[in-house]
Amino acid sequence: MRHSPHPRQPQRTRHHAPAATQRRPVPPPTPAHRQKPRQGRDHRRDERPLGGDRLTIDVTAGDRAALEVTTAAATLALRGPTTAPATYDVRLTVGEHASLRWLPQPLISAADSNLRQTCTVELASTARLLLREEQLLGRANEDPGHLVSRLLVHRAGRPLLDQQTAYGDPEPGWDGPAILHGHRAVGQLLLVDPQMSMRRSPILLRPRSREGCAVLAPLAGGPALLATAVAPTSSTLRELLDEALTHALGQ
Template identity: 65%
Template sequence: MNVTTAHTPAVIPTPAGDLRRADGGAHGRRSAEPAPAHPSGVAATARIRATHNGRATTVPLLHSDGPFHLRRLRARGEQARVCVLGAMSAPLGGDRLALDITAEARARLEVTGAAATIALRGPTTAPATYDVRVRVDDDASLRWLPEPLISTRGSTLHQAFAVDLAPTSRLLMREEQLLGRSGEPPGHLTTRLTVRRGGRPLLDQHTAYGCPAPAWDGPAVLGPHRATGQLLLVDPGLDTPQEPHVIGDDPAEGYAVLTPLADPRARIATAVAPTPARLRHLLDTALTYVYETPRPAAEGEQ
């Protein structure tokens, strides 16, 4: 696993129906934004835009495309909620998929998934790409909490997250991967996460798993574990960085490392575990630790 971090040291799916893969999505729409797909693949871009109308958060733009079916859920307090459903198997080899999410000023938005995303080889060995582009404006918040991504034998997927945050915005972003189904080796999976806050780089991280990535299953990376993920929290209410904190005392059950970033308002937790359920538990524990651990007293404070 190759990890680079800006300004901080590196540490440890249109409704279901008659959809034809060759036409680029439901109703024959083809988005020009993703790179051209393989002839056997899909090029599709789905979009979510949340805005605040002065009283509540609304979602005036909910554009489903290709394998992405977007559904509004019941609001939770001030927070609008959207679920991403799968309208077809994706991503397959050769697909070019993208999801654009915008939370405008003062909006409160949560985006979840109904089921795991499964990366499959498909009719071609060409890699698939899946880009998630996020913008969170002033005093807005976004909770991006999808279900895990499963990398299956023979698949190749390049996933990228590009996040642009305003200085007063909030973000809770969870990313989980399961490398192979039960008893199955994984395909080749790469992920890149880049985050900018107030126009300045906050995080630039790249990971690679499965052949031909070197040493991804070695003791310095995953070891025997096949579930991995991270949770990124950016909150203006955080101030003094906490010290790095290790969660878990049994290597067989996995562990997480909660680390402050260079910006004192950001934390990232990285975890490895034997099962997805254990991975989720570790990440949830890390989030609880951030908000329940008392802030260290500054010099001169009583």
């Protein structure tokens, strides 16, 4: 992982995943499921996109590669020297018979921050993916900043999932009964696996709870399950997403 020499400058900087995992197809002769996944850890312990920053991460799991990427700590969006939004763009590419587990720590939207985040995923038709996104709106007893986040997944060139969320002032109704209704932790877990027989009926997690709930359900455009969860705290959110993953894997 390299740091830009001037990460606070409002110019385009590029953070690379570890060299072993970045833009280097791993061509082992064995099928992907027999490999031990290569593990990449993003060692930015103190990643703090400020107003005006532009961060881009590109990760490619080449054909038949198996790759897992995590981050060492949460990403914290903070108020910067300008009111212009910071941008944080993640681009993931997964080749034929390749597998990517993209499991970063949560993103925290701190008071007065302004961040536009995108995660764009291109999957080959035989690619497998496990992706988790968690967003925490404000630190303890703090109003969140403005966070606009888009998750766009293509599989074999067709759209599989396209969702944009927008939280924090000045978004209309973001904390109201149609969108978050007071919840401060929100997340998704996406599992794409052409080899798995996907369960067809949705699973409701804690449907009568006022302390967070989730749903796990199949997507229309491919062998994919998506869990969507809202919770009052990050720990409850993680519990819900872990529970959803257990169901998704049929355990």
